[in-house]
Amino acid sequence: MKLLLSLLTVILILPATAANTDPVKASQDTVIIELNNNSKIVIITKSRADLAALENYDINQMVKDLNAQLSDSVEYMEIQDGKAYVNDDSEVEMKDWKINDDEVRIKLGGVEVDVDPDEMDDWDDNDWEDRKKVTYEADRVDKTTHHFNVDIGLNNWLENGSFPEGNSPYSIKSFGSWYVGLNSTNRTWIGGPLFLEWGLGINWYNWKLEDPDYIIQEGANEIEFNLAPATQSGQKSKLTASYINATVVPMFDFSRGRRKITSIESGGLKIKKYSRKGFRFGLGGYAGYRIGSHTKFVFKEDGNRDKDKESDNFFLENFRYGLRAQIGWKGVELFANFDLNDVFSSNRGPINTNGQNAHLTAMSFGITL
Template identity: 35%
Template sequence: MINVNETTNSMTKTLITAALFLSFLTGVNAQTKKPDTVIVELAKSSKLIFTIKDLSDLPTLKAYDYQALFKDILAKIEAKDTALVAVTPMMTEKSFSNEDWGNFDRKDKDRDEDDDDWDNHSRRKRHYRKNSQSFFNFDLGTNNFLQDGKFPDQDNENYAVRPWGSWYVGFNSIQKIRVTGKFYTELGLGISWYNFKFQNDGIVMNKGDQGVEFIEQTLPEINPIKSKLTASYINVSVVPVIDFGSRPHKSLLWGNSDAFRMGIGAYAGYRIGSYAKQVYTIDGDRERERTRSNFYLNNIRYGARLQMGYRGTDIFVNYDLNELFIADKGPKLNAFSFGVIF
């Protein structure tokens, strides 16, 4: 606690006038230099400090009613028992807003510069948070493939698949970045699964020397139930999106839009696993067989992705531009998938 001895009004006025005069003398030739500080000792542990940064402030300082100001300072110190007092300076003609009174020295300028740097950094961080957001989403839909622009079941091929039961599943981590105005980009990293459920439940896949084979099981004691091919991939994607209802200065861009939005981008994936599965009954017993093999599947997949949404609902369409199987090792098939984004 600061103990300020009570002084007479005349002494107070004299000391303050002296402080202003000394400040003026030391600052005449230094208006563009660092602020000057004058310290007036009032008692053993009390002092009055003036810091003048610009001599143009002197006319304003001369207008203060220092007697009223000093009484107000003493009253607040006695009432609050504090070392830092915020007061409203009294003037003969007009009043000013609250100012903080405390101990200042020539280091204030450096501290102010540091504060400015921190404020600028904070504003940059807030701007970044407003223009990007990370989240997870979930793709759920169906998949199939085309051969020369047609579905294989049109030619009754053994590898024709059922749309219902051929599920496409994907888990993705998305970084959504505002580009400008109504445009933003979604950067994705995730994992997905193709599940091709064959129309003929008796189809058995085999990796032969010349290529992949789709053989129909004809043993009478076997009652086929299901046959499918599953392949999993790690994927990356880039999808630029335009949101027709987005406001350029909207602070939270990850909220549901109230209008139509659409994006077209690209993706690439690397196969991390694949297997064929058959489910059947024999002599009344249910059996499952799972054969892990690459089946001459391409290790890389890449293609185009379309996203469309309205309010809280989004759909996707993926189309692989490269073939599912290695050239000359399997049928020329281009896989695709479509569904809903959760």
């Protein structure tokens, strides 16, 4: 039920100056409970169906919490987001949790985990069996939200708009050439279905050669892909580069930020899973700076497995920039990155079949968690 998505306000008015104000006017969706001549409980809902759903809530606990927090100097108070007053056997919406100073909160993609160490000390299997699980939809759109996500996919590079030929020394093996990005992302609502996703992250390109018998080396004037000695049998050869990255992507989200939320609470453990609804897409850009790079060559020699690893700049461009596309449907989010500048510095790329320095541009695609 979407009870808390409707307007539900419980107000306790104590004897004070508020007693001289006009009472809330009763209407079809307003219930006023007279406690005595000076105190009332006012319940406002959008429909009588929502009013009936109050049976699922522990009103006594609400009043106890109000009593505990009210002081002589407080004359008016509202119960805000932060506590769940749902009976154990109810399947209705829970409010967002407020995290205490001694709790630990972990957010990854669409999953949020809160752990209270003190309560977890006494946690056992029975707590999990008695867990409270609630699924509901959230229609509220915050101006700006923050989350941490992970890009996982594959990468390659293009030469003059197409993949290098299979017999090229620098031809890439797509499966196994992993792209990984760790992103701290903000999502700002502009208006209507338009959002702006922006943030910083660190990502890694891994270019794994199709032919593992080639060694990637820094030559005198350009990057070189040389055959390994005859005594060595190549098992894997790759070039890895890491970048710190800034990204800005305007997004059209036709569900306007609505989300499906599943909440699980068990003792000191609280888990929330967020799933977006509807269709969304966006196109933006990114710019990054290289913070590290290395090569790795794994081989067998005389029946023994060995590896060589070397760190250097390998004539890689320090700066990179390009276009990023994102598309999503409900809980699935896909991405694609296309660099607009070359992977290697000018006239430092590998020598191609025409005897010229190849212009290689990076690309990657995959899924965002």
